[in-house]
Amino acid sequence: MAKVNVDTLVVKKPPLGVRMYKYRYFYLMALPVVILLLIFYYWPMLGIRYAFSTYKLKHITSGQGPDYSTGIGNFQKLFTDRFFLDAFRNTVILSFWNLVFATVFTVIVALLINEIQAEWGKKFVQTVLYLPHFLSWVVVASIFTLILSAGSDATGVDTSTVGFINAVFLKLGIISKPVSFLTEKSTWRPAWYIIQRWKETGWGTIIYLAALSGISPDLYEAAEIDGAGRLKQTWYITLPSLMNTILIVFILNLAKILNVFESVFVLYNELVYSVSDVIQTYTYRKGIQGNDYGYSTAIGLFKSVISLFLVTGADYVAKRIRGYGIV
Amino acid sequence: MKKKLIRLTSMGLAAVMTFGLAACTGNGGGGSNGGGSASLEYSKPDSIKMTFDTCMTPENGVNDVCAKYEELTGIKLELEKPDHAKYYEKITLSFASGNPSDVIEMGSTYYPENANNGALWDMTDAWENTTAHCKEIIDESYVDALKMDVRDGSGMRLYGFPTVAGNGTITYVREDWLKDAGMDLPTDYDGFIKMLRAFKERGSNGKTPGAIPLTAAGLLNNGETPYDIYLREFYQDAIPDFYQKEDGTWADGFSEPEMAAALTRFREAFAEGLIDGEVVTNKTSTCRDKFNSGLVGAFNYWAGMWDAKLEDNTPGATLLPMPAIKETGGYTERVPTALVITNNCSNPVGVFEDLIMYSHDGGEGQMLFTRGVEGEHYEVKEDGTTVALKYLEDPTKDVEKSFYAPELSITKWDDPIKLDPRVENSLEVFRSNRKFATVPVVSDVISDSLANLNVIKGEVCANVIHGNLTVDEGMEKYNKEAAPYVEAILADLNG
Numbered sequence: 001m002a003k004v005n006v007d008t009l010v011v012k013k014p015p016l017g018v019r020m021y022k023y024r025y026f027y028l029m030a031l032p033v034v035i036l037l038l039i040f041y042y043w044p045m046l047g048i049r050y051a052f053s054t055y056k057l058k059h060i061t062s063g064q065g066p067d068y069s070t071g072i073g074n075f076q077k078l079f080t081d082r083f084f085l086d087a088f089r090n091t092v093i094l095s096f097w098n099l100v101f102a103t104v105f106t107v108i109v110a111l112l113i114n115e116i117q118a119e120w121g122k123k124f125v126q127t128v129l130y131l132p133h134f135l136s137w138v139v140v141a142s143i144f145t146l147i148l149s150a151g152s153d154a155t156g157v158d159t160s161t162v163g164f165i166n167a168v169f170l171k172l173g174i175i176s177k178p179v180s181f182l183t184e185k186s187t188w189r190p191a192w193y194i195i196q197r198w199k200e201t202g203w204g205t206i207i208y209l210a211a212l213s214g215i216s217p218d219l220y221e222a223a224e225i226d227g228a229g230r231l232k233q234t235w236y237i238t239l240p241s242l243m244n245t246i247l248i249v250f251i252l253n254l255a256k257i258l259n260v261f262e263s264v265f266v267l268y269n270e271l272v273y274s275v276s277d278v279i280q281t282y283t284y285r286k287g288i289q290g291n292d293y294g295y296s297t298a299i300g301l302f303k304s305v306i307s308l309f310l311v312t313g314a315d316y317v318a319k320r321i322r323g324y325g326i327v
Numbered sequence: 328m329k330k331k332l333i334r335l336t337s338m339g340l341a342a343v344m345t346f347g348l349a350a351c352t353g354n355g356g357g358g359s360n361g362g363g364s365a366s367l368e369y370s371k372p373d374s375i376k377m378t379f380d381t382c383m384t385p386e387n388g389v390n391d392v393c394a395k396y397e398e399l400t401g402i403k404l405e406l407e408k409p410d411h412a413k414y415y416e417k418i419t420l421s422f423a424s425g426n427p428s429d430v431i432e433m434g435s436t437y438y439p440e441n442a443n444n445g446a447l448w449d450m451t452d453a454w455e456n457t458t459a460h461c462k463e464i465i466d467e468s469y470v471d472a473l474k475m476d477v478r479d480g481s482g483m484r485l486y487g488f489p490t491v492a493g494n495g496t497i498t499y500v501r502e503d504w505l506k507d508a509g510m511d512l513p514t515d516y517d518g519f520i521k522m523l524r525a526f527k528e529r530g531s532n533g534k535t536p537g538a539i540p541l542t543a544a545g546l547l548n549n550g551e552t553p554y555d556i557y558l559r560e561f562y563q564d565a566i567p568d569f570y571q572k573e574d575g576t577w578a579d580g581f582s583e584p585e586m587a588a589a590l591t592r593f594r595e596a597f598a599e600g601l602i603d604g605e606v607v608t609n610k611t612s613t614c615r616d617k618f619n620s621g622l623v624g625a626f627n628y629w630a631g632m633w634d635a636k637l638e639d640n641t642p643g644a645t646l647l648p649m650p651a652i653k654e655t656g657g658y659t660e661r662v663p664t665a666l667v668i669t670n671n672c673s674n675p676v677g678v679f680e681d682l683i684m685y686s687h688d689g690g691e692g693q694m695l696f697t698r699g700v701e702g703e704h705y706e707v708k709e710d711g712t713t714v715a716l717k718y719l720e721d722p723t724k725d726v727e728k729s730f731y732a733p734e735l736s737i738t739k740w741d742d743p744i745k746l747d748p749r750v751e752n753s754l755e756v757f758r759s760n761r762k763f764a765t766v767p768v769v770s771d772v773i774s775d776s777l778a779n780l781n782v783i784k785g786e787v788c789a790n791v792i793h794g795n796l797t798v799d800e801g802m803e804k805y806n807k808e809a810a811p812y813v814e815a816i817l818a819d820l821n822g
Contacts, residue, residue, distance in 0.1 A: 056444065056771070057422055057423070057440075057441065057444035057446055058443075058446075060422065060423065060425055060446075061422075061445040062445055145613070150605075151537070151604060151605075152542070152603045152604045152605055152622070153537070153604055154597050154598065154600050154602065154603075154604035155598070155599070155600040155604075156604075157600070158530050158531070158536070158538075158600075160530075160536040161537040180605075183607060183608060183793070269607050269608050269789070270547075270785035270786050270788065270789035271607055271786075271793060271795070273782055273785070273786055274786070277782070285778035285781075285782075286778050291423075291440060291774065293423055
């Protein structure tokens with residue numbers, strides 16, 4: 001019987017053309033998906049060119065099309081507009097801290113939910129925490145405007161119409177006069193972070209709870225035998241096991257960091273523009289109300305480029321620190 | 328056999344998907360050739376595509392109104408009613424994609440912008456030459472209010488036809504509070520402030536804990552012109568916008584002493600607690616809620632239907648619509664909402680005559696576009712009287728309108744359903760004291776600058792009134808930050 005030396009067996013790969021022909025029906029089946037990708041994901045990207053043009057409604061109605069003599073004019077305008085620079089700064093600050101709080105609070109709440117032993121209790125808590133996610137931002141804004149209200153008396157003497165939070169703080173003596181949390185520059189951002197967490201923390205736990213259910217009980221059992229308490233088990237088993245998920249969610253969220261709109265749009269006002277106006281609300285005013293498509297596209301392109309750098313940068317850092325990323 | 332089956336299945340699937348996609352991306356439209364000439368000779372349109380915001384909902388039977396229109400005229404009316412919150416976003420995108428409807432309902436903020444950009448059909452000649460009955464029964468001041476100069480040398484032209492009167496806000500006063508204070512309706516600013524102080528007293532003497540002397544849904548209405556539609560008692564002769572002086576030159580009203588005086592009045596009244604402390608963040612719905620809960624003495628809100636609604640929903644309250652105080656020179660009537668014909672429409676004269684003129688004909692068209700369909704939205708009783716039926720969606724409420732609010736009709740027609748006398752009274756008070764706002768001036772320079780300029784104005788007003796800035800600091804901030812925009816706009820307008 002002939003012997004085959006498996007160590008030296010070299011499987012010669014057929015040429016690409018041969019392989020493609022062999023799997024031609026799979027390629028054929030993939031064709032609609034590829035076409036779909038090209039049409040709905042890549043074709044619209046051609047619109048990027050408008051960022052380098054003057055393109056307003058009159059260019060469409062007159063049939064003359066975009067004026068490309070603008071070149072990088074839209075970007076020059078962008079970086080000299082103090083409203084855009086304010087909006088960019090606010091977007092980065094609001095999004096960064098929101099991302100940090102989201103990651104920390106969501107993981108903590110997921111860990112706490114995971115500790116609930118009674119199945120019905122766990123389900124009940126999950127349901128209660130998920131519910132705010134399904135409320136529209138308009139409703140959430142109305143609820144918190146009422147709760148955080150400083151009342152209708154501008155002198156602050158008559159406190160009979162103040163909202164729940166002011167009433168409690170006044171009763172406890174924490175404040176002596178009602179605080180208008182949503183119209184004071186110093187309190188608007190903290191209020192916004194809290195409202196964001198109230199609405200989205202529960203929903204964010206889903207992915208972590210799924211990851212937690214995948215951790216082998218053997219690890220906890222072994223740790224328990226070694227004398228580790230609940231906290232040490234969390235610190236040495238749960239958190240390291242969750243790290244991959246935390247990293248993926250963090251990097252994916254980083255890509256969306258500049259996409260803040262609705263929550264700000266329904267909660268900001270003239271008194272706090274300087275700390276609350278974000279790129280999306282700025283774009284809304286300039287693009288939709290001003291019919292300036294070239295300028296709006298330039299803002300969109302700028303946002304996309306920043307997001308791309310953030311994601312690839314975070315991925316690079318993750319690879320350097322932990323040895324792997326997601327891209 | 329199995330292999331053949333797989334092959335056929337994969338090919339079939341690929342073909343179906345590919346052709347499906349091709350169909351999706353194909354141009355399904357057609358027939359629009361852009362632009363139309365203003366001639367009275369026209370053919371009856373086969374169909375009209377209309378986008379409308381303020382009509383009744385499909386759940387309440389608006390599609391039945393369209394079906395009735397087709398039955399009466401033989402013209403198919405394809406109605407699109409986007410979500411109210413996204414209406415103008417949708418309209419803007421439809422223009423951007425080059426595929427707007429034939430006819431669009433358009434507010435005064437967007438109307439001049441689109442006319443200036445050449446997106447709207449010039450209906451001046453059609454209106455001047457029409458022989459429709461509408462011409463005999465209409466109040467032409469509403470049509471004139473929509474005429475504007477796009478500065479192409481053609482002068483004042485009409486790019487949209489009013490759906491209803493522009494209307495405006497009026498100050499409603501609680502009659503019972505006024506009686507308790509032993510006062511009559513004020514006729515000047517001093518009297519007005521005295522009245523508000525008396526209302527404030529109700530809160531401090533425990534009669535109405537938390538009493539709000541005066542509320543409104545904002546200080547500077549910078550989402551829509553005119554910016555000073557709310558709280559005219561404080562603006563008085565100030566104009567927080569660009570305006571044309573008697574000599575024909577343009578000026579920036581916000582930087583003038585009258586505006587500083589207005590800010591002073593606002594600031595003093597606010598500091599005294601006479602204006603709702605939440606006026607900056609108030610929405611119209613929150614103001615209504617406050618009023619309906621019996622906390623508000625005076626409320627600056629829309630004239631007409633709201634008189635009856637506010638009174639009916641506020642237990643124990645009777646309302647008085649306050650005539651404008653003498654310093655204001657009258658309330659302001661907004662530029663009417665327009666029904667515009669886009670340049671995408673292939674038969675604009677036909678649409679103008681058979682839809683717009685028909686809907687204001689004082690007869691069956693007006694009845695359909697105002698009251699809806701007989702048997703579904705209203706009924707004629709055996710004794711000959713006509714009554715509104717209940718909304719299909721809410722059987723506790725009478726149908727108010729199909730497309731056009733009857734109380735704001737721009738034609739003198741015999742509406743068979745009589746209006747609530749309170750509604751008529753508040754409109755009478757408003758109209759006896761009103762002046763028409765003019766179509767906001769537009770240009771490329773204004774479009775470029777307006778968004779930022781409005782932010783500065785809003786910031787200045789809110790911060791001055793809240794006491795974060797003095798009036799002088801506020802005006803200085805405005806003059807400094809708005810200078811590049813104001814100078815560019817004035818140079819453009821006066822150039």
